[in-house]
Amino acid sequence: MYEAIVLLPLLGAVVAGIIALVGARNRFPGEEPPPPLDDHAAAPAGEDHARATPEAPHAAFANTHVEEPEHAPPAAGSLLAELTTSTFLVISCVLSWFALFDVGLAGREARVPLFSFITFGDLHSEWLLRIDALTAVMLVVVTTISSLVHIYSIGYMEEDPYKPRFFSYLSFFTFAMLMLATADNLVQLFFGWEGVGLASYLLIGFWYHRPEANAAAIKAFLVNRVGDFGFSLGIFAVFYLTRAVDFDTIFAQAPALAGKSFHFLSWNVDALTAVCLLLFMGAMGKSAQFLLHTWLPDAMEGPTPVSALIHAATMVTAGVFMVARLSPLFSLSPNASGFVTFIGATTAIFAASVALVQNDIKRIIAYSTCSQLGYMFVAMGVGAYSVGMFHLFTHAFFKALLFLCSGSVIIAMHHEQDTRKMGGLWRKLPFTYATMVIGTLALTGFPLTAGYFSKDAIIESALVSNSAMASYGFVMTLGAAAMTAFYSWRLIFKTFHGEPHDRAHYEAAHETSKTMLVPLALLAVGSIAAGYPALALFTGHGADEFFRQSLTLGPAEKLFESAENLPLILSLLPTVMMIGGFLVAYQFYIRRPDIPAALARDQNLLYKFLLNKWYFDEIYDFLFVRPAMWLGRLFWKGGDGFVIDGFGPDGVSARVLDVTRNVIRLQTGYLYHYAFAMLIGVAAAITWFMFAGTH
Numbered sequence: 001m002y003e004a005i006v007l008l009p010l011l012g013a014v015v016a017g018i019i020a021l022v023g024a025r026n027r028f029p030g031e032e033p034p035p036p037l038d039d040h041a042a043a044p045a046g047e048d049h050a051r052a053t054p055e056a057p058h059a060a061f062a063n064t065h066v067e068e069p070e071h072a073p074p075a076a077g078s079l080l081a082e083l084t085t086s087t088f089l090v091i092s093c094v095l096s097w098f099a100l101f102d103v104g105l106a107g108r109e110a111r112v113p114l115f116s117f118i119t120f121g122d123l124h125s126e127w128l129l130r131i132d133a134l135t136a137v138m139l140v141v142v143t144t145i146s147s148l149v150h151i152y153s154i155g156y157m158e159e160d161p162y163k164p165r166f167f168s169y170l171s172f173f174t175f176a177m178l179m180l181a182t183a184d185n186l187v188q189l190f191f192g193w194e195g196v197g198l199a200s201y202l203l204i205g206f207w208y209h210r211p212e213a214n215a216a217a218i219k220a221f222l223v224n225r226v227g228d229f230g231f232s233l234g235i236f237a238v239f240y241l242t243r244a245v246d247f248d249t250i251f252a253q254a255p256a257l258a259g260k261s262f263h264f265l266s267w268n269v270d271a272l273t274a275v276c277l278l279l280f281m282g283a284m285g286k287s288a289q290f291l292l293h294t295w296l297p298d299a300m301e302g303p304t305p306v307s308a309l310i311h312a313a314t315m316v317t318a319g320v321f322m323v324a325r326l327s328p329l330f331s332l333s334p335n336a337s338g339f340v341t342f343i344g345a346t347t348a349i350f351a352a353s354v355a356l357v358q359n360d361i362k363r364i365i366a367y368s369t370c371s372q373l374g375y376m377f378v379a380m381g382v383g384a385y386s387v388g389m390f391h392l393f394t395h396a397f398f399k400a401l402l403f404l405c406s407g408s409v410i411i412a413m414h415h416e417q418d419t420r421k422m423g424g425l426w427r428k429l430p431f432t433y434a435t436m437v438i439g440t441l442a443l444t445g446f447p448l449t450a451g452y453f454s455k456d457a458i459i460e461s462a463l464v465s466n467s468a469m470a471s472y473g474f475v476m477t478l479g480a481a482a483m484t485a486f487y488s489w490r491l492i493f494k495t496f497h498g499e500p501h502d503r504a505h506y507e508a509a510h511e512t513s514k515t516m517l518v519p520l521a522l523l524a525v526g527s528i529a530a531g532y533p534a535l536a537l538f539t540g541h542g543a544d545e546f547f548r549q550s551l552t553l554g555p556a557e558k559l560f561e562s563a564e565n566l567p568l569i570l571s572l573l574p575t576v577m578m579i580g581g582f583l584v585a586y587q588f589y590i591r592r593p594d595i596p597a598a599l600a601r602d603q604n605l606l607y608k609f610l611l612n613k614w615y616f617d618e619i620y621d622f623l624f625v626r627p628a629m630w631l632g633r634l635f636w637k638g639g640d641g642f643v644i645d646g647f648g649p650d651g652v653s654a655r656v657l658d659v660t661r662n663v664i665r666l667q668t669g670y671l672y673h674y675a676f677a678m679l680i681g682v683a684a685a686i687t688w689f690m691f692a693g694t695h
Helices: 002-027 078-105 133-156 163-181 186-204 211-242 247-257 271-286 295-301 304-312 316-325 334-355 361-381 385-412 430-444 450-464 470-496 503-508 514-529 532-538 543-550 554-564 573-591 595-602 604-611 613-647 649-666 671-694
Strands: 110-120 123-131 261-264 267-270
Touching (some): 002 110, 078 163, 133 163, 133 385, 133 514, 316 361, 334 613, 361 450, 385 532, 430 450, 430 514, 470 573
Antiparallel strands (some): 110 123
């Protein structure tokens, strides 16, 4: 059963990939195929395809001309690719839920060996599936969201001629994440880690004819390479200290590493702190934490189903899962855990502040993801690992719901993503409106929704924890809760309420197909029902029995007891902040819609600071991009052009050619030229003998 959960998405990816290759060869023999359709393919003539707005990424591409893609015929076998990949994912999803009940509730953990991977000296890496409660939770999250995204994509990508390729990438993305979640050692985990990075690059840049999509894909790939460099160093350090890469051996030796140090250059470095910080550097890249967050908002350049999958179930959740899996190491390093809390809390407040003023519907939700990931790392940093996994579990449902709802809005609005051009859509899209409101309620932590239980548990855990940076985590997450409510309801009010700003698109708007609406309904149910039933398993005294040895729950048990005894006023603080954010948004965008514009004028510096994402892109461009380009140009022009081409083999051959050309000019064929040359030679010889003889 467990092999089928992991390998069925891979099989679907292979089948869809073969269909894509065969279809491309049959349709375009010996010629370049036309580019795929995208969100802007059907835009009216004269409309800017690059969506150049003040907050748009890749401003350098704002005026780039993009050829209107041809309406290529659907690829042969598109229906087969859709049905095959979606069916395999649904089967994998059903099996994952069985695994959750079998492993998490019945306690039947498993190790499924597949084959020997690497054996070299002390390095022994077996390829086997580790199925425990933590893995079971991830299997459910990944396969459930991915199967619904596959079904949704059947309708969303209906007009795209390259659906087989898209579904192949989508299934491969799922397979890579499942390999990561079922890894039993660091080498196997690294394989899945890099697999999701590759899949995200392919999917973000799926519409490859658009320069901004290519730039976003490259940006995601490069920023993640920074984090992955630290992650690989962390793996090397773990192997250096333990001579093992499998989790059981590493965890068994972890207590002996506490207080141990190693000499690096002129410093004595605490071993566990260094290892955990290096490993967390990888999590900062994959989960888009502060300083390595810049790729995630730009990842919206891919199709909306890709955004839903990246932000809800794959890629960004990999870092959270990795820290949870390695909780036996992080729990023994207070300094590293404090740093995790600091980065998570800073990310939560930073991303929430930026989302306050964004206008692109997908960008707002993207920054929301960044902020919610910060919440998860705050929980990990204070030792409430199961609480962080609880928020990962609930967040998957309402974040996927919000992204897929935004996709329905984009389709209905003729592929428009700017909320300033929307308004009044609740009349045209009542079902999408209702489900998006449910997702918003869950995101903001409205009582009895899934987000209410998990987000409040994180804030309370930070409040009662005595760990380093816990107070900072509590204040930042509490402030982010108010901001989350504001920007979430701002999005709802600007999109669905008020008067339509684009009358032509508004009149043509209508609900999308059932293949897109059914996943919305199921995710809406999950956004409500995924909270309370799972509360005891993740945060109560049953967490120890549920997770057993798959998570470190020692500090968390005391946190649960302290959180249960909190005064009522402290328990209600997150709800109060949520209500406050909603009321401010209602005042700004329903009762007095003139206030935001006036406030932006009065606080222009702050508005531009937030609109430009704290200027991180500009800072990184100044510190890293331009120096790298200058260095590359120096080596190109100075090193390759001047030195190698000038003095190397190219230079020598060029000088030989110059000499031969000049010699050829002397061979004129005229007798008087040769006689004159002989006369000069005789005169020179006589002169030399005359002067030589005087000495």
